[in-house]
Amino acid sequence: QVQLMQSGAEVKKPGASVKVSCKASGYTFTTYVIYWVRQAPGQRLEWMGRINGGNGDTTYSQNFQGRITITRDTSATTAYMDLSSLKSEDTAVYYCARDLFTRGSMGYWGQGTLVTVSS
Amino acid sequence: QSVLTQPPSASGTPGQRVTISCSGSSSNIGSNTVNWYQQLPGTAPKLLMYSDNKRPSGVPDRFSGSKSGTSASLAITGLQSEDEADYYCAAWDDSLNGPVFGGGTKLTVL
Numbered sequence: 001q002v003q004l005m006q007s008g009a010e011v012k013k014p015g016a017s018v019k020v021s022c023k024a025s026g027y028t029f030t031t032y033v034i035y036w037v038r039q040a041p042g043q044r045l046e047w048m049g050r051i052n053g054g055n056g057d058t059t060y061s062q063n064f065q066g067r068i069t070i071t072r073d074t075s076a077t078t079a080y081m082d083l084s085s086l087k088s089e090d091t092a093v094y095y096c097a098r099d100l101f102t103r104g105s106m107g108y109w110g111q112g113t114l115v116t117v118s119s
Numbered sequence: 120q121s122v123l124t125q126p127p128s129a130s131g132t133p134g135q136r137v138t139i140s141c142s143g144s145s146s147n148i149g150s151n152t153v154n155w156y157q158q159l160p161g162t163a164p165k166l167l168m169y170s171d172n173k174r175p176s177g178v179p180d181r182f183s184g185s186k187s188g189t190s191a192s193l194a195i196t197g198l199q200s201e202d203e204a205d206y207y208c209a210a211w212d213d214s215l216n217g218p219v220f221g222g223g224t225k226l227t228v229l
Binding site for chain 2 (some may be wrong): 045
């Protein structure tokens, strides 16, 4: 069965960077796009960016341009999301997700990674 | 930033029918299909509906979706206590070149 397993919680200081991993299993990694979505406390889900598991092409939300880098390692079937210049407002649960059938229909989600930014 | 608009809360008694609305624009709902997610406290969202009105395997047929123009809605019939959750609509946005989400509707079963 399809599974997305994320790395554990992180605590970072303002200005630092964080790298969250998403280990995929149960399907052909190179066939699907992986999305990164975050949810700040009490806030809506927010799309951050995506990576094509096959050719590595990335697209980022303008809200994170210049601060976000998404990469993947096909041999490890793992996607990574790197967010730099962290601010307190970046405190959130970060999710990776995969489409079920149609573009944007995220039918598989990781368990989420809590990133806390605090001095 | 393009976003979708949902009512912050909805409620109903067991067995009732409730609907949750979602309003967007021509760059998202008006030109792409709508997905709905259910999120229980402390858990990842679960895809409830895709392509406006299709249910993934395992989602009860008590849940249905519809879309007209730049608006969509999710209907739940025969409301049950386990339906108490946050519900989010989402659609691809052509301007953003990515998905946009609604603010979420907290459904309370009275």
